[in-house]
Amino acid sequence: MKPTQAQPTSYEIRVAGHLPPHWADWFEGLTITLEEDGDTLLTGPVIDQAALHGLLKKVRDLGLSLVSVCPVEAEPPAAQL
Amino acid sequence: MPVPILVTKLYAPPPSPKAVPRPRLIERLDKGLAAGHKLTLVSAPAGFGKTTLVSEWAAGCGRPAVWLSLDEADNDPARFLAYLIAALQTVATDVGAGASAALQSPQPPAVESILTVLLNEIAAMPDGFILVLDDYHLIDSKAIDHTLTFLLDHLPPPVHLVIATREDPSLPLARLRARGQLTELRAADLQFTPAEAAEFLNRVMGLALSDGDVAALETRTEGWIAGLQLAALSMQGRDDVAGFIEAFTGSHRFVLDYLVEEVLKQQPERIQIFLLRTSILARMCGPLCDAVLLDPSVPGQETLERIEHANLFLVPLDSERRWYRYHHLFGDLLRRRLGKPPELADYHLRACEWHEANGGLAEAFHHALAAGDFERAAGLAEAAWPEMERNFQTTVWLGWVEELPNAVVGSRPGLCVTLARAWTDAGEVDKSETWLQNAERALARETLTDKSKTLPATIALIRGDNAQNVGNLAETLRYTELALQLAPEEDMYLHAHAAITLGFTQWATGDLEASLRALYAWMEDMEEMGNREFAIASVFAMADMLVILGRLGEADKALRQAIRRAEAQGPEAEAVTAHHHLGLALLAHERGDDAAAARHFESAAELGRRTTLIDWHYRWNLAQARLRESEGAWDAALDLLDEAGQTYVKNPIPILRPIEAHKARVYLKQGRPDMAVAWTRSRGLAVSDEVTYPGEYEYLTLARVRLAEGNFAGVDELLERLLTAAEAQKRTGSVIEILLTRALVHQARNDLPQALAALERALAAAEPEGYVHILVGEGDAMRRLLLKFRSVIEKQTAHPLKGYAGKLLAAFPSPIETGSQTAITKQGDGLIEPLTNRELEILHLIAEGHSNAEIGRRLFLALSTVKGHNLRIFGKLQAQNRTEAVARARELGLL
Numbered sequence: 001m002k003p004t005q006a007q008p009t010s011y012e013i014r015v016a017g018h019l020p021p022h023w024a025d026w027f028e029g030l031t032i033t034l035e036e037d038g039d040t041l042l043t044g045p046v047i048d049q050a051a052l053h054g055l056l057k058k059v060r061d062l063g064l065s066l067v068s069v070c071p072v073e074a075e076p077p078a079a080q081l
Numbered sequence: 082m083p084v085p086i087l088v089t090k091l092y093a094p095p096p097s098p099k100a101v102p103r104p105r106l107i108e109r110l111d112k113g114l115a116a117g118h119k120l121t122l123v124s125a126p127a128g129f130g131k132t133t134l135v136s137e138w139a140a141g142c143g144r145p146a147v148w149l150s151l152d153e154a155d156n157d158p159a160r161f162l163a164y165l166i167a168a169l170q171t172v173a174t175d176v177g178a179g180a181s182a183a184l185q186s187p188q189p190p191a192v193e194s195i196l197t198v199l200l201n202e203i204a205a206m207p208d209g210f211i212l213v214l215d216d217y218h219l220i221d222s223k224a225i226d227h228t229l230t231f232l233l234d235h236l237p238p239p240v241h242l243v244i245a246t247r248e249d250p251s252l253p254l255a256r257l258r259a260r261g262q263l264t265e266l267r268a269a270d271l272q273f274t275p276a277e278a279a280e281f282l283n284r285v286m287g288l289a290l291s292d293g294d295v296a297a298l299e300t301r302t303e304g305w306i307a308g309l310q311l312a313a314l315s316m317q318g319r320d321d322v323a324g325f326i327e328a329f330t331g332s333h334r335f336v337l338d339y340l341v342e343e344v345l346k347q348q349p350e351r352i353q354i355f356l357l358r359t360s361i362l363a364r365m366c367g368p369l370c371d372a373v374l375l376d377p378s379v380p381g382q383e384t385l386e387r388i389e390h391a392n393l394f395l396v397p398l399d400s401e402r403r404w405y406r407y408h409h410l411f412g413d414l415l416r417r418r419l420g421k422p423p424e425l426a427d428y429h430l431r432a433c434e435w436h437e438a439n440g441g442l443a444e445a446f447h448h449a450l451a452a453g454d455f456e457r458a459a460g461l462a463e464a465a466w467p468e469m470e471r472n473f474q475t476t477v478w479l480g481w482v483e484e485l486p487n488a489v490v491g492s493r494p495g496l497c498v499t500l501a502r503a504w505t506d507a508g509e510v511d512k513s514e515t516w517l518q519n520a521e522r523a524l525a526r527e528t529l530t531d532k533s534k535t536l537p538a539t540i541a542l543i544r545g546d547n548a549q550n551v552g553n554l555a556e557t558l559r560y561t562e563l564a565l566q567l568a569p570e571e572d573m574y575l576h577a578h579a580a581i582t583l584g585f586t587q588w589a590t591g592d593l594e595a596s597l598r599a600l601y602a603w604m605e606d607m608e609e610m611g612n613r614e615f616a617i618a619s620v621f622a623m624a625d626m627l628v629i630l631g632r633l634g635e636a637d638k639a640l641r642q643a644i645r646r647a648e649a650q651g652p653e654a655e656a657v658t659a660h661h662h663l664g665l666a667l668l669a670h671e672r673g674d675d676a677a678a679a680r681h682f683e684s685a686a687e688l689g690r691r692t693t694l695i696d697w698h699y700r701w702n703l704a705q706a707r708l709r710e711s712e713g714a715w716d717a718a719l720d721l722l723d724e725a726g727q728t729y730v731k732n733p734i735p736i737l738r739p740i741e742a743h744k745a746r747v748y749l750k751q752g753r754p755d756m757a758v759a760w761t762r763s764r765g766l767a768v769s770d771e772v773t774y775p776g777e778y779e780y781l782t783l784a785r786v787r788l789a790e791g792n793f794a795g796v797d798e799l800l801e802r803l804l805t806a807a808e809a810q811k812r813t814g815s816v817i818e819i820l821l822t823r824a825l826v827h828q829a830r831n832d833l834p835q836a837l838a839a840l841e842r843a844l845a846a847a848e849p850e851g852y853v854h855i856l857v858g859e860g861d862a863m864r865r866l867l868l869k870f871r872s873v874i875e876k877q878t879a880h881p882l883k884g885y886a887g888k889l890l891a892a893f894p895s896p897i898e899t900g901s902q903t904a905i906t907k908q909g910d911g912l913i914e915p916l917t918n919r920e921l922e923i924l925h926l927i928a929e930g931h932s933n934a935e936i937g938r939r940l941f942l943a944l945s946t947v948k949g950h951n952l953r954i955f956g957k958l959q960a961q962n963r964t965e966a967v968a969r970a971r972e973l974g975l976l
Contacts, residue, residue, distance in 0.1 A: 017334075017335050017336065018334050018335055019335045019338070020334065020335065020338055023335075023338070023417070026417050040335075060126060060127075060218075060247055060248060061127055061247065061409065061410065061413060062127075062337065062410070062413065063126045063127050063128050063305065063307065063337065063410065064335075
């Protein structure tokens with residue numbers, strides 16, 4: 001199922017270094033995952049482009065090094081029989 | 082009225098004695114400046130020492146520095162410009178007075194025309210300076226980027242622009258790079274080299290680290306200065322420095338998070354608490370910290386000084402060590418660590434109370450909002466409006482109110498009305514009306530109090546303004562009259578506001594007598610309210626109305642009287658009479674007294690430099706255009722008309738002579754009827770149209786275009802309709818012009834008896850007030866008609882217009898003189914870059930032997946501006962001085 005226009009898209013923002021999980025609420029509720037390669041993934045719904053740019057500004061303002069930004073498809077609901 | 086400016090934004094941080102000297106970077110900046118680069122861009126993430134480097138360089142670069150620290154509110158172009166001008170005034174006090182005045186109006190002129198005026202003034206400044214825009218990443222506005230691009234494209238040589246930012250600005254950087262006009266310092270340049278890191282850690286921070294330790298820290302932080310500073314702070318006073326370095330360099334944790342924790346651990350607990358709790362403050366001073374913490378064991382001022390001394394990321398905002406802020410990055414980290422304790426709302430409320438008591442309504446509002454106290458926030462927004470409106474922050478204010486729940490706003494009729502006013506100012510008539518209706522609903526729920534009893538009248542007044550915005554004069558009149566009825570007897574301000582709106586609306590409908598009455602009433606209110614200067618200032622509008630009514634003598638008398646009263650009142654009142662002198666100059670010009678006109682123009686120019694009336698430049702340019710037109714200097718007149726259009730600031734005085742129509746008339750006189758025809762087409766004008774008063778000038782112009790084309794169909798009927806309307810409203814000035822146009826039309830159709838009849842009626846109306854130019858300005862056709870008229874009445878022994886006709890004929894220039902004008906604008910071929918019209922004008926005055934000061938007075942230019950023009954003229958003519966320039970211009974046939 002493709003997310004419709006109205007649904008927020010999820011994003012995966014990859015930054016270099018390990019960001020402790022308690023930073024999650026600073027990034028408006030994104031999930032923080034520490035990767036083995038030393039990067040951190042910030043994942044979660046972003047309501048629109050303005051919100052995405054706001055998040056990227058926070059990354060910038062913390063002096064974090066941005067590795068990548070990818071839209072990801074929302075998890076499809078479990079198929080019902 | 083000066084713009085309230087937060088002076089801490091213009092404060093250049095002094096070079097810190099604790100900073101690491103960075104000769105390699107200073108040298109690059111110096112080189113760029115010496116090479117004449119236009120822009121220095123310092124672009125790097127937070128914590129790379131951008132501000133420190135730029136302030137150190139600025140203090141030692143040998144040029145004065147103009148500093149502007151930007152914030153989010155500067156995304157409003159008007160506010161940005163106001164601060165830019167205020168910043169420039171720190172090195173040149175008289176720069177931008179005119180531009181500031183123009184910005185004061187609710188609908189200021191295009192930013193580019195203000196910038197052009199400003200750039201010309203900057204170009205004339207004798208000494209170079211650098212203009213620093215710090216924290217440019219906080220600007221998120223295309224309009225400001227455009228403004229800055231325009232500024233860069235036209236940057237006059239005295240200025241070197243420096244931008245410090247966390248992200249590259251949307252400016253044509255590639256173009257500047259390609260042209261070698263850009264000095265660029267980026268993160269890789271700014272990060273500490275191992276030697277700088279050693280200098281910083283060991284000398285500045287007083288640690289005694291080995292080369293290996295320094296290298297380890299430098300590697301772990303990648304030369305990031307904020308990281309090194311935090312690391313150093315964590316190590317101060319620690320016994321086990323080696324252990325710290327090992328733990329830090331071995332950790333994968335986010336550098337900042339790790340270090341802030343370490344730094345805080347090094348501080349006594351009460352300092353930790355102080356840092357965390359004061360982090361909610363955007364800027365702080367001792368008493369504010371005291372109010373928030375309520376803890377005598379950490380006295381605010383003393384603690385702030387101690388923190389600054391400890392190098393804990395505290396930035397002083399003034400030289401008195403009164404206001405501070407945390408380094409943005411450090412503040413962010415502290416706030417994140419503070420989190421959301423239950424007492425957070427209390428801290429915000431205490432900060433809110435302090436700011437409110439100390440007049441900082443904007444900050445009080447933000448704290449109330451952060452505390453979740455919407456009622457208080459709503460009250461603050463209401464109270465903050467008048468100042469924010471003056472400070473061009475309508476957009477910011479609207480943004481605030483949007484953060485409040487609709488129910489809270491809707492329950493406060495006063496706030497609803499203010500919100501409607503803000504939307505009206507922003508040109509959003511529909512949104513304004515919605516909130517007016519909300520206000521009425523809220524008012525219906527309560528009984529009127531002392532505070533709310535003015536609201537019904539204010540609502541009507543705003544509806545009147547909205548109707549005016551969409552050009553509905555009938556509705557404007559209806560609502561404004563309603564406002565007058567509803568306004569409480571004693572509310573002079575409301576009465577005055579309604580009266581003036583009514584007056585200007587009636588003016589636009591052509592009912593000049595009603596308009597005059599309304600203006601008199603307004604002036605009386607103003608006198609009674611003690612605003613004598615307003616009353617004096619508005620006499621120029623009264624004179625305009627009297628001129629339209631053909632009462633030149635009365636207009637003249639009123640203007641003179643106002644000037645005398647202003648002189649008695651003092652220099653400030655005198656400055657508002659620039660318009661009055663201009664009015665007298667035009668009256669003298671109309672009556673053929675060129676000497677008096679020149680005198681008044683000179684006084685007007687002098688006072689104009691001091692005036693703050695928003696439409697000064699517009700009026701001055703228009704008056705000059707009329708003067709040049711009457712001299713036959715068509716191109717100069719057209720240029721001035723364009724300049725007038727560019728400097729126009731929207732104001733309630735109706736535009737009765739649209740610039741383009743005026744230009745069409747000049748085209749006709751110039752012998753370019755095709756241009757005038759093109760104008761009638763673009764406006765879609767037809768002689769059969771129904772014409773209302775604001776269209777009178779355009780349709781009279783249309784009649785002249787048809788006359789020039791020899792296409793007379795329907796023209797006389799059009800003129801008859803215009804005449805009937807003008808006579809019904811006793812607009813004698815209009816009557817004379819219409820009759821003269823009609824006389825010319827009949828003359829062109831070889832209907833001499835009709836032509837003479839129309840002329841005679843015009844003369845009879847014009848004679849008592851001594852009109853000259855209105856006839857003489859018509860040129861040779863009118864001269865021939867007047868000659869005919871005189872030969873006809875000569876046979877009559879005592880025709881009452883005999884003397885007048887003779888006087889008029891004597892005032893016409895001899896026909897040969899008018900041909901010589903076009904030579905002026907013919908450009909010499911030997912020039913690399915042609916002279917502009919303004920430069921030619923100045924060159925002529927130089928050739929006539931006028932001093933720079935005299936030229937400045939004549940052309941209404943600052944002395945420094947004249948000198949700037951001179952330099953460009955000399956440059957283009959490759960001359961060293963005035964004598965050489967004149968000689969060279971003669972060789973080239975420019976003179």
